Amino acid sequence: MKRYTDLTHEELIVLKDEDIERLIDIEIAHDGIMPVGCPVVPSLESEGIIKSEIAYEVGGIMLKNEEDALIVSRMEQSNTAYDYQAGGYNYQWLDPITERTITKKNFYRQSDVVRIKEILQRNKSKREEYEKLKNEYDEFLTVTGKIRDAVYSFWREALNLQQEIDEAKAVLEKYRGLSDGDETVAINFFKNTYKTREDIIEKVLGKQEVGV
Numbered sequence: 308m309k310r311y312t313d314l315t316h317e318e319l320i321v322l323k324d325e326d327i328e329r330l331i332d333i334e335i336a337h338d339g340i341m342p343v344g345c346p347v348v349p350s351l352e353s354e355g356i357i358k359s360e361i362a363y364e365v366g367g368i369m370l371k372n373e374e375d376a377l378i379v380s381r382m383e384q385s386n387t388a389y390d391y392q393a394g395g396y397n398y399q400w401l402d403p404i405t406e407r408t409i410t411k412k413n414f415y416r417q418s419d420v421v422r423i424k425e426i427l428q429r430n431k432s433k434r435e436e437y438e439k440l441k442n443e444y445d446e447f448l449t450v451t452g453k454i455r456d457a458v459y460s461f462w463r464e465a466l467n468l469q470q471e472i473d474e475a476k477a478v479l480e481k482y483r484g485l486s487d488g489d490e491t492v493a494i495n496f497f498k499n500t501y502k503t504r505e506d507i508i509e510k511v512l513g514k515q516e517v518g519v
Contacts, residue, residue: 338454387399
């Protein structure tokens with residue numbers, strides 16, 4: 308079993324997502340970090356307090372049956388209206404309602420609302436427990452997140468190095484063309500270009516002996 312720091316460059320650059328996740332799990336195991344699950348947020352729904360009653364609103368009227376709502380929506384409806392400057396409230400008229408859209412709405416049951424005080428008190432206790440578990444879970448994510456970042460950064464560095472190696476190989480091929488096939492000249496060009504990157508030279512040309 309290898310840890311991510313034990314892998315060779317060649318092993319690193321071919322890793323898949325599942326391989327990286329396994330390496331992360333290995334590091335978490337080495338650090339002895341106990342798993343912590345994400346807690347479930349307490350809710351009224353879990354206590355059966357939900358908006359289970361359905362009604363259909365038409366022009367301010369609530370109807371239990373959708374068919375009745377359709378019938379009412381087709382009826383001629385009016386509101387009362389008046390002009391305060393022209394006699395005020397004593398002189399009202401009927402103002403036709405032109406918008407008779409049916410709106411579906413959800414409501415709580417009366418029996419649930421009666422017992423909601425007790426449920427809310429119990430929910431408060433559950434929420435306090437949830438906050439404690441949530442803090443533990445957040446700490447778990449912070450600690451394991453650092454491990455995750457370290458493994459992925461190590462892997463990305465290997466990929467970046469490989470990209471540089473591939474580019475360097477292309478440069479060497481270019482120099483071979485410029486030197487009319489003289490391998491010694493091409494290699495000297497290459498070494499001069501990458502004189503500050505011994506790691507690149509070694510990856511492309513192999514380990515070099517001193518003075519070569």
